[in-house]
Amino acid sequence: MKLLEKIFRTHDNSPLRLIRDLLWTILLVNYEILRSIYKWFIPNERKDIRGEVVLITGTGHGIGREMALRFARLGAKVVCVDINPQSNEETYNMITSELGYAFKYVCDVTDRTAVMALAEKVRKDVGDVDILVNNAGIMPCKPFLQQTEQEIRLLMDINVNANMWLIQAFLPAMVERNHGHIVAMSSIAGLMGLQNLVPYCGSKYAVRGIMEALAIELRCEPRDTSGIKFTTVCPYIVNTGLCKKPRIRFQSLMKVVEPEDAADIIVDAVLRDSLEITVPSIFYYAIRFAYRLIPFTAAAIIINFFDSGLEAHDD
Template sequence: MAIRFAALGATVVCVDINDTSNEETVKMIQARKQKAFKYRCDVTERSAVMQLAERVRKEVGDVAVLVNNAGMMPCNPVLQQTEQEITLMNKLNINANIWMIQAFLPVMVQRNYGHIVAMSSMAGLQGIKNLVPYCGSKYAVKGIMDSLAVELRSDPRDLSGIKLTTIFPYIINTGLCKKPRIRFKNLMKVVEPGEAADIIINAMRREYTEISIPQDLHYLNRYIYRLLPLEAGCTWMDFIDAGVDAHG
């Protein structure tokens, strides 16, 4: 996504806790004579995020597009997941979204201009076994973005220039999902990162409020799964038989 934003003329700010991969991304962009800056930040820490926002504003400028993409996915039955990994996951998958919004939204409000993109998941739209805490965190991302939209809309100031897009990926080939189980591979295919980036940026530029990856899953979930009675929906999911197996 960073590479594609840069190709569109954006000045890209890459934030990561992993210095090596962050440096690699920035160098790839700079090699194309495009603008990119790197910052190290543990986004689970609110104070660190606030300091990041201040540094970026002074050293680069106001942020017009915020992409909340950090996340982790423990994958085991709920009784086998540890307190430590669940706590860290919630700090990263939920709290970090709020800290980043609190840090970068004020400038967007001042300018009545900006776009926030949040990475939820298809696991934020329906329950999946081996992902109980993760599903909860991704449902939370949807809730954060939905309620933020209501809050911005109800503000007496005109904040119509601030756009929100929530992304609901199924499985993207980034290594996060280590043991995918897919019965109908043409319907529920694993998407390559480049294709996913194109879908996300296209959705943002078209100002879609939400989109799934693959895109057909949005309609499958909204107009088939959610309209069925509970038992019929469960039977449908049993037939599709897609999900993730435990890491062990």
């Protein structure tokens, strides 16, 4: 694939060259479509992560804690990172009481200097990080005009900028070894706009954009980076307390997901090197192949019909 990209990367637009490139492009696009269909029916085998270093942010609670427990059960060395020392310690104790291998660090992931210092410490104490899970996030939920500058800046710092600081801290060693995996938590709110979540939606669309652009950029690297994988996760409402007032019209169709179930699905997707998933998976097809193909005004009517989302709340 790298070779093909080098072949295409030219300013030679002679007719012969154009015809050749066009034929190659059609062939490769069809190959990739067929490969995706095949992977849909027969996904990758789950990879073995025994002994690998998995760093997760936001391990003190919710999905982050559940993922930490599951990665540890698979034999990984789990590096738990959270701003809250007590809750992070609880997660650490839960892992070690199951005889899992864990390390704990307190870090505010919005502080770039602290993130770089964390990377240095982790490298010395544990080794190079094989799987980075950018999970820490917050979700203020109220009409856009009621969100303060401070709230919006903090949201962007945690949900977006921290992702970039952590990637800048851990990606270089992954590129050096041509081995690694970056996992990011986006959301269904990163696939469609939702009431009361304007900045949050913006932050989760940004996460998807960062992950997509990074994957494209690494493909263009002169050296082989095919050993670095990317997984973007878009969960629906997960019962962690983050979504305080869910409003669901069709409760049996659109069930709130338990954090344990969400973590099972996410860890499985990471082990299979899935590029992008929704939790549950039905939303992936519903949004990609229905919602995105119709005019926005028609999509808005469907959203009204399902009347599913989050009510505003103060804290």
